Amino acid sequence: MELTGAKIVIQTLLDLGVSTVFGYPGGAVLFIYDEIYKEKKLTHILTRHEQGALHAADGYARVSGEVGVAIVTSGPGATNAVTGLATAYMDSIPMVCITGQVPVPLIGNDAFQEADIVGITRSCTKHNYLVRDVKDLARVLREAFHIAKTGRPGPVLVDIPKDVTTQITEYVNRSEEVKIRSYRPNLKGHAGQIKRAVTLLKNAQRPMIYTGGGVVLSNASDELFHFTEQMNAPITNTLMGLGAFPASDGRFVGMLGMHGTYEANMAVSHCDLLIAIGARFDDRVTGKLSEFAPHAKILHIDVDPTSISKNVHVDIPIVGDVKLVLEQINKQIESKSFQKSKPDMTPWWQLVEEWRSKDSLAYTQGESAIEAQYVIQKLCELTKGNAIVATDVGQHQMWAAQFYDFDRPRRWVTSGGLGTMGFGLPAAMGAQIAKPDDTVVVISGDGSIQMNIQELATCLQYKLPVITIILNNGFLGMVRQWQEFFYERRYAETDMSHQPDFVKLAEAYGALGLRAKKPNEVEPAIKEALASGRTAIIDIHIRPEGNVYPMVPAGAALNDMILL
Amino acid sequence: MRHIISVLVENEAGVLSRVSGLFSARGFNIESLTVAPVGDGETSRITLVSIGEDHIIEQIIKQLNKLIPVLHVADFTDGPHVERELMLVKVAAEQAQRAEILRIADIFRSRVVDATPSSFTIEVTGDVGKLDACLALLMPLGVTEMVRTGQVALGRGDRSMAKG
Ligand SMILES: Cc1cc2nc3c(=O)[nH]c(=O)nc-3n(C[C@H](O)[C@H](O)[C@H](O)COP(=O)(O)OP(=O)(O)OC[C@H]3O[C@@H](n4cnc5c(N)ncnc54)[C@H](O)[C@@H]3O)c2cc1C
Ligand SMILES: Cc1ncc(C[n+]2csc(CCOP(=O)(O)OP(=O)(O)O)c2C)c(N)n1
Numbered sequence: 001m002e003l004t005g006a007k008i009v010i011q012t013l014l015d016l017g018v019s020t021v022f023g024y025p026g027g028a029v030l031f032i033y034d035e036i037y038k039e040k041k042l043t044h045i046l047t048r049h050e051q052g053a054l055h056a057a058d059g060y061a062r063v064s065g066e067v068g069v070a071i072v073t074s075g076p077g078a079t080n081a082v083t084g085l086a087t088a089y090m091d092s093i094p095m096v097c098i099t100g101q102v103p104v105p106l107i108g109n110d111a112f113q114e115a116d117i118v119g120i121t122r123s124c125t126k127h128n129y130l131v132r133d134v135k136d137l138a139r140v141l142r143e144a145f146h147i148a149k150t151g152r153p154g155p156v157l158v159d160i161p162k163d164v165t166t167q168i169t170e171y172v173n174r175s176e177e178v179k180i181r182s183y184r185p186n187l188k189g190h191a192g193q194i195k196r197a198v199t200l201l202k203n204a205q206r207p208m209i210y211t212g213g214g215v216v217l218s219n220a221s222d223e224l225f226h227f228t229e230q231m232n233a234p235i236t237n238t239l240m241g242l243g244a245f246p247a248s249d250g251r252f253v254g255m256l257g258m259h260g261t262y263e264a265n266m267a268v269s270h271c272d273l274l275i276a277i278g279a280r281f282d283d284r285v286t287g288k289l290s291e292f293a294p295h296a297k298i299l300h301i302d303v304d305p306t307s308i309s310k311n312v313h314v315d316i317p318i319v320g321d322v323k324l325v326l327e328q329i330n331k332q333i334e335s336k337s338f339q340k341s342k343p344d345m346t347p348w349w350q351l352v353e354e355w356r357s358k359d360s361l362a363y364t365q366g367e368s369a370i371e372a373q374y375v376i377q378k379l380c381e382l383t384k385g386n387a388i389v390a391t392d393v394g395q396h397q398m399w400a401a402q403f404y405d406f407d408r409p410r411r412w413v414t415s416g417g418l419g420t421m422g423f424g425l426p427a428a429m430g431a432q433i434a435k436p437d438d439t440v441v442v443i444s445g446d447g448s449i450q451m452n453i454q455e456l457a458t459c460l461q462y463k464l465p466v467i468t469i470i471l472n473n474g475f476l477g478m479v480r481q482w483q484e485f486f487y488e489r490r491y492a493e494t495d496m497s498h499q500p501d502f503v504k505l506a507e508a509y510g511a512l513g514l515r516a517k518k519p520n521e522v523e524p525a526i527k528e529a530l531a532s533g534r535t536a537i538i539d540i541h542i543r544p545e546g547n548v549y550p551m552v553p554a555g556a557a558l559n560d561m562i563l564l
Numbered sequence: 565m566r567h568i569i570s571v572l573v574e575n576e577a578g579v580l581s582r583v584s585g586l587f588s589a590r591g592f593n594i595e596s597l598t599v600a601p602v603g604d605g606e607t608s609r610i611t612l613v614s615i616g617e618d619h620i621i622e623q624i625i626k627q628l629n630k631l632i633p634v635l636h637v638a639d640f641t642d643g644p645h646v647e648r649e650l651m652l653v654k655v656a657a658e659q660a661q662r663a664e665i666l667r668i669a670d671i672f673r674s675r676v677v678d679a680t681p682s683s684f685t686i687e688v689t690g691d692v693g694k695l696d697a698c699l700a701l702l703m704p705l706g707v708t709e710m711v712r713t714g715q716v717a718l719g720r721g722d723r724s725m726a727k728g
Contacts, residue, residue: 122582123589127632130577147632182574182635306626309619 005134006031006165009098010039012141015175018069019043020060020433022053026073027113028100031165036071045433045462048454050077052426054084055452058093059427062413063388064434065219067094067148074100075113078159079120083420085155086124090417091240092217094153096144097125103163104132118159126154134167138174146178151185152304153217185303189318189325197299197316198332200273202341206348207233208271208293210256210285213240213416214278214302214322216409221245223326224277230333231275232345234352236264238279240416243406248385253352254361257285258552259398262360265550265558267352268293276300278322281311282417283554291557301325360550360563361402369543370519372396372471376403379441379469382526387411387439390428392448393419394478396471398548400443422451425468429455432464439530442468447476447496456509459535467529467536470502473544481547485562506537515539566595567621568640568647568717571610572725574633575601582631583610592616592624596649596714607635611716636725644720650687650713651695652677656706657684665705672698683708691715 003011009032013021020043025033036044047053050072057068068088072081078099088095102111118130127147129140137160144156201207209231215224221244228235228251235245236256245252254261256268268274274296279285286292292312300307300314301322308317318325332338365374376399379387385405390413391397397414406412413431415423424442432440442449449470459466471477474497483491506513512534514525522540529536549564573579580599587594595613602609614624621639628637640647655665662684669676669686672694678685688698692715699707719725 118578119581122578122585180632183632304630306623306630310623313619 001171002168003171004031004165005137005160005167005169006035008134008137008169008171009141009160009165010035010042011171011173012138013069014039014041015173016142016145018067020045021069021071022047022056022060022430023071024050024053024073024077026077026100028074028102028162029071029165031162032071032098032100032160045429045458047426047429047458049452050080051084051422052429052452052455052458054081054095054097055087055420055423055426056430056433057095057097058084058088059390059413059430060434061088061093061095061430062427063410063431065410067096067145068430069096069098071098072100073113074102074117075115078115078117082121082124085121085157087415087418087420087423088155089124089126091415092153092213093155094149095155096141096148097155097157099157099159101130101159101161104161105163107161117157121157125157128157128159130159131164132161134164134169137164137169138171142175142178143180146180147183152307186319187303187321187324189301189320189328193316193318194325194328194332197318197329198338200297200299200316201231201275201329201333202338203343204273205343206271207231207273207275208267208296209233209235209275209277210238210268210279211235211241211244211277212238212279215241215244218278218303218322219409220278220323220326221409223323223330226330227326227333230330230339233275234263234267234349236260236268238282238285238416239401239414241279242401242412243409246407247405248407253356255401256558257282258287258554259402259548259550262358262550262561262563263352263355265552265561266355269557269559270351271296274298276302276314277326278302280307283311286311286558287552287560288555288557291559358563360561362564365519367519370516370522370540372399372542372546373403374519375469375471375522375540375542376400376443378522379526380404382523382530383439383441387441388413388428388431388435390414390424390431390440390442392424392442392444392451393421394445394448394476395473395481395546395548396443396445396448396477398478399471421448424448425466426452426455426458428466428468429458429462429464432466433462440466442466444468444470445477446470446472446474446499449502450499453505456506456511456535456537460510465533465535467538469526469538469540472502472539472541473546474499475544477546478548480545484545484547485551485553502537502539509535512536513539515541517541565618565621565641566613566615568645568715569612569614569625569628570638570640570717570725571612571628571634572636573608573610574635575606575608576633579608579633580610582633583612583628586627586631590623590627592620596712598714598716611714613715638719638725640717640719643723645717646720647691647715647717648689649692649695649715650689651699652685652687652711653699653702653707654683654685654709655702656708657682661705665702668698668701674698
């Protein structure tokens with residue numbers, strides 16, 4: 001059938017199974033929006049800022065595992081999308097962003113609302129396209145989805161000039177067929193490498209499992225659980241990997257890295273085999289490279305060869321999809337002979353338990369000032385650990401990571417790689433749309449929330465009962481903490497005490513506004529918000545100069561932690 | 565160490581900036597880069613020279629492979645290969661020096677491709693060592709302008725880059 005480019009965009013999305021897109025209209029995408037208006041099968045969520053649309057699509061993708069889709073206009077619409085793309089790129093989130101572009105004959109002429117968005121986003125997308133011919137449009141969109149969700153996932157941008165959306169061509173639904181001769185990710189583990197890996201696994205006396213976002217992205221939690229059971233080894237998750245292994249399981253020793261637990265970091269520092277699974281040895285995790293896991297052989301499973309031996313030399317690399325590779329490995333370690341020849345883990349576990357008994361996350365909740373940790377623990381308790389938790393960036397993010405216990409994957413939505421303040425609320429909207437029946441909570445700070453607070457209007461428009469908890473310390477707390485520790489308390493430009501009345505602000509948007517200033521007001525406020533079924537903000541005044549502990553100073557070795 | 569890396573890419577708009585952008589974004593060193601369509605015109609072949617420690621070169625090759633339009637990457641450094649570069653040099657050629665310049669050109673089996681009463685332009689082809697040596701002799705005679713293509717290379721014998 002003959003369709004216009006604009007109609008092809010919508011039809012291709014539908015044929016690819018897309019039901020929801022997030023976006024913001026403008027001149028260059030008017031024809032596309034006209035088709036959105038006519039097409040009832042596609043839900044469009046109108047955000048209040050393009051950055052919000054991108055983060056919402058991102059949150060939707062993280063929680064659902066589907067490709068998140070955003071549509072924005074050319075020029076400023078496209079440049080507003082850049083932070084959202086970069087955020088998704090750093091965390092390997094599958095997304096497709098469609099941008100409008102000025103008509104082909106005007107490209108390069110400094111036309112009205114022209115931006116070279118393909119040039120601008122080359123280094124923060126997995127791939128991007130400028131579609132100059134309507135005949136390529138459907139194929140390019142299909143390729144974009146294929147690239148976004150396969151291999152190491154990532155955002156893909158498709159820039160569509162306005163005149164391409166009016167041109168007409170033949171459209172045939174070919175959603176299943178995507179062949180890109182230069183793109184074929186390797187998914188199955190090399191048999192020889194698996195064999196070598198199994199030998200290492202068999203002989204390790206102090207094995208340590210370190211897993212990351214790749215396990216979540218690969219939907220490999222079951223395989224990971226089975227593997228960990230067979231190995232009976234301690235396991236730690238990166239910030240991005242939380243939830244992939246149940247926090248309530250005794251083998252879990254918490255997050256590792258800069259704000260990880262003492263036991264996780266000590267176990268990494270003392271293990272003789274580090275089993276890295278879908279994790280990329282980020283500098284927040286490794287600390288001083290030369291002293292990272294100094295006694296260990298390293299086994300690394302990752303679908304992206306560039307992640308392997310990038311920062312830390314790997315002894316046995318296995319390039320492949322976590323799920324498939326773990327299936328391959330699990331088959332071999334289930335065998336009786338493997339289990340029989342494995343060293344006794346008791347001495348290793350004794351060491352780990354000793355480190356754990358230090359209780360590095362301990363804090364005391366007094367009578368007067370509210371401790372942030374207490375708020376998160378209460379939230380976890382009141383939601384039975386079942387909420388989807390999105391965060392902004394800062395101390396509140398770390399406290400959320402340390403004190404909310406996730407037993408399932410895809411319930412934890414945080415910007416780890418880019419560390420984008422302003423991510424939380426819009427990402428939570430996307431999550432709520434993906435999971436309408438689940439409780440979705442944003443943990444934010446008084447700084448971060450002001451970066452995309454306009455999205456409250458979106459929540460109200462679409463009746464999204466997202467609850468935002470502001471851990472209000474009157475500071476850009478994380479930066480202040482660094483200034484306290486490393487800049488002799490010179491609090492340069494981190495005082496945020498001049499702030500709106502968040503309760504009234506919530507009410508102005510039509511949301512529920514609540515406040516807690518004393519420890520005993522925390523629980524009632526959270527309960528009220530949970531019971532209300534409304535979009536809500538809870539402004540919780542916490543101790544202004546509370547710090548995140550433990551902490552490995554940047555560049556220090558993991559076993560060199562600042563404990564409370 | 566110096567590495568000559570060949571990259572076979574889809575011949576499409578923007579592919580060169582993807583490759584060069586990778587080098588600048590990741591802080592990889594790039595000594596020279598040449599590119600032209602090859603074969604049926606659907607693919608282009610980029611040859612680039614980079615200097616770096618082994619693990620950096622390994623990252624470069626992996627990162628190049630990761631670019632979607634890249635079909636194949638080969639590092640020629642370890643295997644037998646031929647490498648060539650072309651250089652055009654313009655030398656101020658006053659009467660007294662003309663014979664000397666021609667003699668040097670002859671030694672390096674190079675050709676004079678343009679001559680005026682006051683200058684010669686010489687075309688030299690060879691590996692880097694030969695070009696550098698030739699240039700070293702011409703320099704004192706007054707080189708006014710020059711251009712080099714950067715190196716290209718092919719594996720020796722039956723070795724050839726897989727075509728997707
Ligand atoms: C303020 C702040 C503090 C932070 N502190 C910490 C900290 O203390 N501890 C911490 O851990 N992090 C911390 N981070 C996060 C940190 O910056 C990184 O984002 C995080 O450590 C990276 O997690 P990851 O290694 O799991 O990699 P991800 O970014 O999740 O990457 C996933 C890896 O898995 C691979 N992969 C993807 N899909 C698959 C698949 N299907 N099969 C196989 N492999 C796959 C990818 O190629 C990649 O290598 C902090 C961030 C902020 C903003
Ligand atoms: C967009 C953006 N700008 C700046 C930063 C640097 N930064 C990291 S944490 C932080 C402070 C965040 O303050 P707040 O949201 O109040 O959270 P808190 O640390 O107090 O919990 C800043 C400014 C960032 N991560 N993102």
